[in-house]
Amino acid sequence: MTADPPAPLLTVEHLTMRFGGLVAIDDVSFQAADCEITAIIGPNGAGKTTVFNCLTGFYKPTVGRLTLHHPQKGDILLERMEGFRIAQKADVARTFQNIRLFAAMSVLENLVVAQHNALMRASAYTVGGLLGLARYRNAESEAVERARYWLDRVGLTDRADWDAGNLPYGDQRRLEVARAMCTEPVLLCLDEPAAGLNPRESQELNELLLFIRDEHRIGLLLIEHDMNVVMGISDHIVVLDYGRLISDGTPEEVRADPAVIRAYLGEEEDEDLPPEVARDLAQQAGPAEG
Amino acid sequence: MFKEAGLTALVVFGLTFGLVGFKTHDVPGGLTILTRFDQVAMATVLAFVGRIAQVMLREGRAKPVLAAVGPFTLLVLTALLLDAFAAPDTVAPMAWARPFTSPVVNWIVLIIATIMTGRAAWALRHGLAGAADREAAMDRVGAKVQQAARYLGPVLLAVAIILPFLPIADRxxxxxxxxxxxYIxxxxxxxxxxxxxxxxxxGYVAFYAVGAYSFALLATNFDLGFWICLPFAGVMAATAGVLLGFPVLRLRGDYLAxxxxxxxxxxxxxxxNWYEFTNGPDGISGIPRPSFFGLPFKRSAPEGVETFHGFFDLTYSPLDRIIFLYYVILVLALITNLFTLRIRKLPVGRAWEALREDEIACRSLGINPTNTKLTAFSIGAMFGGFAGSFFATRQGFISPESFTFIESAVILSIVVLGGMGSQIGVVLAAVLLIGLPEFFRELQQYRMLAFGGAMVLIMVWRPAGLLAHRDPTIRLHGGKGVREGPT
Structure with missing residues (x-):
C-alpha cells in the first residue's frame, strides 16, 4: 500500500454499485487511515450512504474490493461477507442517518444488546445462562460496566433506565454512537451524526468523536453535511458527486479544490454571484446545502 | 346531540329488529314465531338515552348525567340482586326495573351504566378527562399491575394450586x-x-398438532408412555419450527403472517390426507393416559400393576385423574413461564426483543438475524408441542378437526389482548377469552357475537393490549419505580 504515514485501516478500490441502469457509485477508490477521522462529503444523492451500505454489508458491491486492515486480525475482504458478519468478525460498527435505536427497550438494554456476541459466548449459547452459571453473571456485569463507561461519556447515565424512544433527539444520536462503540469496533462509520443537532449539541458531538479517535485509537468514517463538524474535526476528506470521486485530501486541500466548489455551488450560479460573495462562500467550502 | 342519539337508536333498532324481535318457538306440530318487540323498544330507548348521556358527559355536563344514570344504576342493581337471590320459580319483586328478560343482558346493561356513573362522578371531582389522559392513566394501571405481578403472581399460583381442593371444584x-x-x-x-x-x-396450531400427533403415534405404535414421549413431541415440534423458519426468514410482518x-x-x-400414517379424518384413538410415576388412574389395573388409589390407599375417585391432569398442565405451563422469564434476561432473549424493534440495527451490531429468528421459532414451537401432547393425552383421541385455524386465531388473540410480551397479561386474556364464552353460554347463538363485541371494545379502549407495559430486563439504577422518563 502506498499510504501516507498513518497506517491505512480501510482501502476502497474501484468500488462500483449499480442498481439496474442507475450507477450510484462509479469506480471510487480511497483510503481511510487508522486513528483518523475521514469524512465523506458531497451533495445529496452523491452516493455517500451507498458507500456506507457497501462497507457495512447492506449492499453487495457490483465491482470493487473493500479491504479492512484489521490491526489484530490482518486483512479482511469486506465485500465477501454477509452483513451481520462484518460487525461480528471484522469489527466495523455503524450508525444510521435516520436513528435506529431499539425504541421500546431501555437505554442500558440498547447498550447491552450491542455486546450480544461476547455475551452469547459467555452464556455458552444460552445454556450456561439458563443454568445461571457464574461465568455469564460476570460477563453480564462486565457488559454493564462497559455500558456505564459509555453512558458517562455521552452524558446519559441518569437516563439509563429510560426507554430509548423517549429520549430527546440529541440524546438518541449520542446513544446510537455509544451503542456502536459498545461493540468495540476498529472502524466506526457514522452516517450524518450531526443531522438535526443544535450548535451546542454538535459541538459536544465533535468532542465525543475526537475523544473516540484519540483515546480509543480507532478509525472513524463520517458522512456529514454540517461543515462545522467536517472542517472542525476531519483529518482527511473524500468528496463524491454523482457517484464519482471528485476530490480527496486534507480539509485545506479540499476547501480550495475548484471541483468541490463547482459541485456545491454550481458553475452557472458562480457567475451570477458578486465576486466577493463567491470568494467568501468558497472559503467556507460552501454552505450546508439543503 | 339528539341527532346523534337518534342515529344510534336507529342503528340499534335496525340491528335488534331482526335479531331480537322475532324468535322461532317450538310448539307441538311445528314452529311458531314469537315477537319480542318490547325488548326491541327497550333496547332502542336505552341506546337513545345512553347516547344522550354520553354526549352530555363529553361536553362536560356531568351533573345531570350523574343525577339520571346514578339512580338508574342503583335501581337495576337492586332489581338484579333481588332476582339473583330469589327462590326458584318465583318472580322476584321489582321485575319492572329489569330492562330485559335475559339476566346476562341485564348485567351487561348494569355494567355499562356503572361505568357511566363512575365517569360522571370522576368528571365532577377531577374535571373532564381527555382521551390522552385516559390512555396515560390506563398505562399507569398497566404498570401498576405489572409491578403487582410480583405479588399477584404467587397469589394466583397459590389459588391455582389449591383450586382442585376448594369446595367449588367439581368436574x-x-x-x-x-x-x-x-391456553395459558x-x-x-x-x-x-x-x-x-x-x-x-x-399458524401456531401447526406445532400444537405436531406435538399431539407425535405423542399419539409414538404412544399407540410403540406403546410408550406420556412422560417418555413428551420430550420427543417437543423435539418434533421444534424441528417443525425450524423447517418452517428456514424458508420464511426473509419475510416480515404481513408476509410472514x-x-x-x-x-x-x-x-x-x-x-x-395421509391416511396410512395419521389415520386421516378418523383420527387416532386409544391414546394412553398419563400415569403417576407408573401408577395408572384406573379403577382396577391389569395383573402386576398397582393403581394410584391402591398404592396410596385411597378410595377410588374418577376425579383423581382430572386433578392429576390439571397439575400436569399447570407444571408444564409454569415451566414455560419460568423459561421465558429467564431467557428474557439472557442475550438471546434481548436479541429477540431487539429484532422486534429493528432488524437492520441488529445486523449492524453483529447479531445473526437468521439464528435468532430460528431459535425463537423453534423454542416457541417446542412449547406448543408440549401442550399438544398434553392435549392428546387428556382427550385420548385426536383428529385434524382439533387443529383448525380458529385455534391459532384464539391463541394469537390471547397474546395480543393480554399485551404483547406480558406474561400476566396472557393469563388474564386466557381467562377472559376462554372463560367469557362459558359465561355467555346463556346467550345461546349470540354467544360468539357477544364475545366478538367484547373483543372489539377491549381493542378500542386498549389497542396495545390489556397490560401493555414492558419493564427493562436490566437496570442501572436499581429502582423498581414505575416507568421513568416522560410517558
Missing part, C-alpha cells in the same frame, strides 16, 4: 380450568414468537 370447573391453563401455556409459548421476537405467527397461515393449513391437510 366441570376442573375441565374448564384445564382448558384455560392449556399456548399463549406463553406463542408470546415468545410474537411478543418477544415480533414474528407474527398465524400469510406464510405461517399457509403452513398451519398445510400441516392440518397433511394430517387429514
Amino acid at each position: 366441570r370447573l376442573l375441565d374448564i380450568a384445564i382448558l384455560v391453563v392449556t 401455556m399456548l399463549g406463553w409459548g406463542l408470546n415468545i414468537v410474537v411478543g418477544l421476537a415480533g414474528l407474527l405467527d398465524l 400469510i406464510v405461517t397461515l399457509g403452513f398451519g393449513e398445510m400441516i392440518r391437510i397433511i394430517l387429514l
Whole structure:
C-alpha cells in the first residue's frame, strides 16, 4: 500500500454499485487511515450512504474490493461477507442517518444488546445462562460496566433506565454512537451524526468523536453535511458527486479544490454571484446545502 | 346531540329488529314465531338515552348525567340482586326495573351504566378527562399491575394450586380450568414468537398438532408412555419450527403472517390426507393416559400393576385423574413461564426483543438475524408441542378437526389482548377469552357475537393490549419505580 504515514485501516478500490441502469457509485477508490477521522462529503444523492451500505454489508458491491486492515486480525475482504458478519468478525460498527435505536427497550438494554456476541459466548449459547452459571453473571456485569463507561461519556447515565424512544433527539444520536462503540469496533462509520443537532449539541458531538479517535485509537468514517463538524474535526476528506470521486485530501486541500466548489455551488450560479460573495462562500467550502 | 342519539337508536333498532324481535318457538306440530318487540323498544330507548348521556358527559355536563344514570344504576342493581337471590320459580319483586328478560343482558346493561356513573362522578371531582389522559392513566394501571405481578403472581399460583381442593371444584370447573391453563401455556409459548421476537405467527396450531400427533403415534405404535414421549413431541415440534423458519426468514410482518397461515393449513391437510400414517379424518384413538410415576388412574389395573388409589390407599375417585391432569398442565405451563422469564434476561432473549424493534440495527451490531429468528421459532414451537401432547393425552383421541385455524386465531388473540410480551397479561386474556364464552353460554347463538363485541371494545379502549407495559430486563439504577422518563 502506498499510504501516507498513518497506517491505512480501510482501502476502497474501484468500488462500483449499480442498481439496474442507475450507477450510484462509479469506480471510487480511497483510503481511510487508522486513528483518523475521514469524512465523506458531497451533495445529496452523491452516493455517500451507498458507500456506507457497501462497507457495512447492506449492499453487495457490483465491482470493487473493500479491504479492512484489521490491526489484530490482518486483512479482511469486506465485500465477501454477509452483513451481520462484518460487525461480528471484522469489527466495523455503524450508525444510521435516520436513528435506529431499539425504541421500546431501555437505554442500558440498547447498550447491552450491542455486546450480544461476547455475551452469547459467555452464556455458552444460552445454556450456561439458563443454568445461571457464574461465568455469564460476570460477563453480564462486565457488559454493564462497559455500558456505564459509555453512558458517562455521552452524558446519559441518569437516563439509563429510560426507554430509548423517549429520549430527546440529541440524546438518541449520542446513544446510537455509544451503542456502536459498545461493540468495540476498529472502524466506526457514522452516517450524518450531526443531522438535526443544535450548535451546542454538535459541538459536544465533535468532542465525543475526537475523544473516540484519540483515546480509543480507532478509525472513524463520517458522512456529514454540517461543515462545522467536517472542517472542525476531519483529518482527511473524500468528496463524491454523482457517484464519482471528485476530490480527496486534507480539509485545506479540499476547501480550495475548484471541483468541490463547482459541485456545491454550481458553475452557472458562480457567475451570477458578486465576486466577493463567491470568494467568501468558497472559503467556507460552501454552505450546508439543503 | 339528539341527532346523534337518534342515529344510534336507529342503528340499534335496525340491528335488534331482526335479531331480537322475532324468535322461532317450538310448539307441538311445528314452529311458531314469537315477537319480542318490547325488548326491541327497550333496547332502542336505552341506546337513545345512553347516547344522550354520553354526549352530555363529553361536553362536560356531568351533573345531570350523574343525577339520571346514578339512580338508574342503583335501581337495576337492586332489581338484579333481588332476582339473583330469589327462590326458584318465583318472580322476584321489582321485575319492572329489569330492562330485559335475559339476566346476562341485564348485567351487561348494569355494567355499562356503572361505568357511566363512575365517569360522571370522576368528571365532577377531577374535571373532564381527555382521551390522552385516559390512555396515560390506563398505562399507569398497566404498570401498576405489572409491578403487582410480583405479588399477584404467587397469589394466583397459590389459588391455582389449591383450586382442585376448594369446595367449588367439581368436574366441570376442573375441565374448564384445564382448558384455560392449556391456553395459558399456548399463549406463553406463542408470546415468545410474537411478543418477544415480533414474528407474527398465524399458524401456531401447526406445532400444537405436531406435538399431539407425535405423542399419539409414538404412544399407540410403540406403546410408550406420556412422560417418555413428551420430550420427543417437543423435539418434533421444534424441528417443525425450524423447517418452517428456514424458508420464511426473509419475510416480515404481513408476509410472514400469510406464510405461517399457509403452513398451519398445510400441516392440518397433511394430517387429514395421509391416511396410512395419521389415520386421516378418523383420527387416532386409544391414546394412553398419563400415569403417576407408573401408577395408572384406573379403577382396577391389569395383573402386576398397582393403581394410584391402591398404592396410596385411597378410595377410588374418577376425579383423581382430572386433578392429576390439571397439575400436569399447570407444571408444564409454569415451566414455560419460568423459561421465558429467564431467557428474557439472557442475550438471546434481548436479541429477540431487539429484532422486534429493528432488524437492520441488529445486523449492524453483529447479531445473526437468521439464528435468532430460528431459535425463537423453534423454542416457541417446542412449547406448543408440549401442550399438544398434553392435549392428546387428556382427550385420548385426536383428529385434524382439533387443529383448525380458529385455534391459532384464539391463541394469537390471547397474546395480543393480554399485551404483547406480558406474561400476566396472557393469563388474564386466557381467562377472559376462554372463560367469557362459558359465561355467555346463556346467550345461546349470540354467544360468539357477544364475545366478538367484547373483543372489539377491549381493542378500542386498549389497542396495545390489556397490560401493555414492558419493564427493562436490566437496570442501572436499581429502582423498581414505575416507568421513568416522560410517558
